[in-house]
Structure formats: C-alpha cells, structure tokens
Amino acid sequence: MSALNPSARPAADLAISFQDVVKVYPTPKGPFTALDGVSLSVEQGEIFGLLGPNGAGKTTLISILAGLSRPTRGSASVLGHDVTADYAAARRALGVVPQELVFDPFFSVREALRMQSGYFGLKHNDAWIDDLLASLGLSDKANANMRQLSGGMKRRVMVAQALVHKPKVIVLDEPTAGVDVELRQTLWQFVRCC
Numbered sequence: 392m393s394a395l396n397p398s399a400r401p402a403a404d405l406a407i408s409f410q411d412v413v414k415v416y417p418t419p420k421g422p423f424t425a426l427d428g429v430s431l432s433v434e435q436g437e438i439f440g441l442l443g444p445n446g447a448g449k450t451t452l453i454s455i456l457a458g459l460s461r462p463t464r465g466s467a468s469v470l471g472h473d474v475t476a477d478y479a480a481a482r483r484a485l486g487v488v489p490q491e492l493v494f495d496p497f498f499s500v501r502e503a504l505r506m507q508s509g510y511f512g513l514k515h516n517d518a519w520i521d522d523l524l525a526s527l528g529l530s531d532k533a534n535a536n537m538r539q540l541s542g543g544m545k546r547r548v549m550v551a552q553a554l555v556h557k558p559k560v561i562v563l564d565e566p567t568a569g570v571d572v573e574l575r576q577t578l579w580q581f582v583r584c585c
C-alpha cells in the first residue's frame with residue numbers, strides 16, 4: 392500500500408492521521424515492504440472505509456495505530472496523540488476490533504470485559520458492561536466461559552472489548568467476517584449513531 396492521500400495533516404482535531412508511514416518486515420527472503428509511504432487522515436465524525444485486497448496492508452496499518460507494531464518510518468496519531476510518543480493517550484482514545492479472534496479461554500465474558508476495563512484503569516464499569524452485553528445480544532452469556540461461545544458470539548465479545556473504555560475513535564478490522572445479519576445491522580446502526 393502506498394500514498395493514499397498526500398494532503399493528510401497531523402492536526403490535533405483529526406480522528407486519525409497517518410504521515411508517510413512505511414513498514415518493512417524482515418523475512419527469511421529479505422526485507423518485505425508492506426506499507427510504502429501511506430498518508431491519510433480521517434476527520435472526527437467521519438466514517439472511513441479502508442478497502443484493499445488480501446495482503447494490501449490494512450491490518451498492518453491498524454496495528455501501527457494500536458501501537459502493536461512500530462512503523463519503520465513515518466508517524467501516526469489518534470486525536471492528535473502520537474501513537475509512539477504519546478502512547479497511553481493515543482491508546483485510550485482508540486477502540487480496535489481485531490481481525491483475528493483473540494481471547495483468554497479461562498475467563499467468562501464478564502471477566503474478560505472487566506479485565507479489559509482494568510487495562511484502562513476502570514474499576515467500576517459493570518453498568519456500561521451490562522449495556523454493551525445487552526446491545527450485542529450477549530446478556531445471557533455474561534457468565535459463560537469464552538470457550539463456550541460460538542464464533543459469531545466471540546466476535547461480539549471482541550466488539551464489546553473494543554468499546555469497554557468508551558473510546559472516541561473506533562476501528563473495526565473486517566468487522567463483518569463471520570457475523571450474522573443481525574450483528575451486521577447492529578454494528579452499522581452503532582457506527583452511524585455513535
């Protein structure tokens with residue numbers, strides 16, 4: 392993936408800004424350039440869709456925004472907070488629904504959401520957790536172990552986890568993969584209204 396929007400700017404009022412981001416992965420066959428100078432910006436209130444074929448670099452770009460991967464060059468920010476220099480503020484402003492299902496099989500749904508809240512210093516978050524579970528049709532699974540959920544239900548928990556700290560900026564990586572029509576509509580409704 393290379394330059395998408397050369398006019399991108401690192402302004403504090405932008406929801407998301409990427410400035411000339413390069414990502415080179417070391418591989419046994421030598422360096423592999425996944426991102427080659429990507430610049431783009433997303434305004435607050437904007438719904439932005441990043442489309443591209445498999446391997447285009449979408450997840451790599453999102454990983455950089457979430458601080459899970461470091462750019463080889465360039466910078467990224469969330470609401471004006473640089474994802475490297477001002478990591479904690481950038482991460483607090485951002486909720487990410489990952490492409491892959493990542494969960495701890497030893498916890499119940501509620502425990503997983505309490506744990507995620509704890510990462511953001513939120514000790515008494517159960518009222519919001521209950522709201523999220525109800526909106527995502529998971530109230531009756533609150534005490535079920537993560538292992539006991541279907542694939543689509545696990546993805547719903549991923550959505551709840553991303554929203555547990557009420558982030559201002561939300562990124563969904565392949566949000567509708569493996570989800571039923573009902574959750575698809577719930578997600579789009581949520582994206583439009585919030």
Ligand SMILES: Nc1ncnc2c1ncn2[C@@H]1O[C@H](COP(=O)(O)OP(=O)(O)OP(=O)(O)O)[C@@H](O)[C@H]1O
Pocket residue numbers: 416417418423425443444445446447448449450451452490
């Ligand atoms: N850790 C890694 N090491 C080496 N190469 C990687 C690594 N992670 C991703 N890549 C490569 O970077 C490129 C971009 O991958 P990425 O997962 O960002 O694509 P994507 O646009 O999200 O694709 P998809 O639509 O399949 O989810 C791919 O060629 C991939 O093989």
Ligand SMILES: [Mg+2]
Pocket residue numbers: 449450451490564
């Ligand atoms: Mg991907």
